[in-house]
Amino acid sequence: MSAEPKPAVNRRVLSGMRPTGKLHIGHYVGALQNWTRLQNDYDCFFFVADWHALTTDYADTSRVKSNILEMAFDMLAAGLDPEKATFFIQSHVPQHAELHLLLSMMTPLGWLERVPTYKEQKENLKEKDLNTYGFLGYPVLMTSDILMYQASYVPVGEDQVPHVEITREIARRFNQFYWLDQQRKFSHDRALPEEKRVWVFPEPQPLLTPAAKLPGTDGRKMSKSYGNSILLSEPEAEVRKKLKTMVTDPARVRRTDPGNPDVCPVGDLHKIFSTPETMAEVRQGCTTAGIGCIQCKGWVADSIVSVLNPIQERRRKYEQDPKLAWDILEAGSVKARAAAEATLVEVRESMDMSLSYQAPEKNGE
DSSP states (O other), X not given: OOOOOOOOOSOEEEEEEOOOSSOBXXXXXXXXXXHHHHTTTSEEEEEEOHHHHHHHHTTOOTTHHHXXXXXXXXXXXXXXXXXXXXXXXXXXXXXXXHHHHHXXXXXXXXXXXXXXXXXXXXXXXXXXXXXXXXXXTHHHHHHHHHHHTTOSEXXXXXXXXXXXXXXXXXXXXXXXXXXXXXXXXXXXXXXXXXXXXXXXXXXXXXXXOOOOOOBOTTSSBOOGGGTOOOBTXXXXXXXXXXXXXXXXXXXXXXXXXXOOTTSOHHHHHHHHHSOHHHHHHHHHHHHTTOSOHHHHHHHHHHHHHHHHHHHHHHHHHHHHOHHHHHHHHHHHHHHHHHHHHHHHHHHHHHTTOOSSOOOOOOTTO
């Protein structure tokens, strides 16, 4: 019998990021901008995924806590509002670990082995020993993160939709085995009609985030591991210095050669950070060789700096008093624990593993 999920009736959103330290403008464009918009219209839970960091970096945890703080500074400075969204640390909500354990008991091994990023990351991170249960089972931990808050939506890019799909599959499988009756109590009655069953988990939907093409200074995807990123906290002089060396349209060899901003990494940055008026000047000047690449890079530096200045101004408050950020994370973790425990009460009840004593039923009564 196939269990249909309970309807997604809330407007709750769940998303998180591994603590990698200071964030770059790719994180801002790819996630933070979207999060700051979502928090105005949805019940948002955003978290620092420190346990997820251990799936690939378990051998050295010395920088996890400092990375959490650096990331929190950037997130708060970028506009994440603890009055509007619940912002917390994953490991400070131990219910994630309990749900991860319970879900791992019923998740088929084949589902984990076919996750697209499993083989891809093992191939790309050959210098690390990833032959661990934690690495193989990280989609179950991710699933517990999402289902813990019974989130209806998960903001992701197109390439991450398979990650949401395995969450949906695990939710569906749990609902096949366990459910509550209409009084939200354990029911072992397999003959109970589906319309009278209360499913613990909804199937979350991907909330697609438009993917901006944001190249690093070498033209590849921006990544700190490539050394081609521009940090949100980067001083203006350093931003301008990095952009001066950025690769451009390879067909534009001489100053007098016309270029094409649609195939130029600098042009891609203009499309994201510059005003329509500046972009029109770039297109006109580049395609007619009316401007040189140095001038074009200077214009995009102006645009990026104008975005970074207010972010950096807000960041300074947390840099001067890191406890402000830590207190926000702790307060969010308290709120997250309450929501998580409410879900686990239903999970335990549906599995007949409630923590409260119930007198056993007697035959004939």
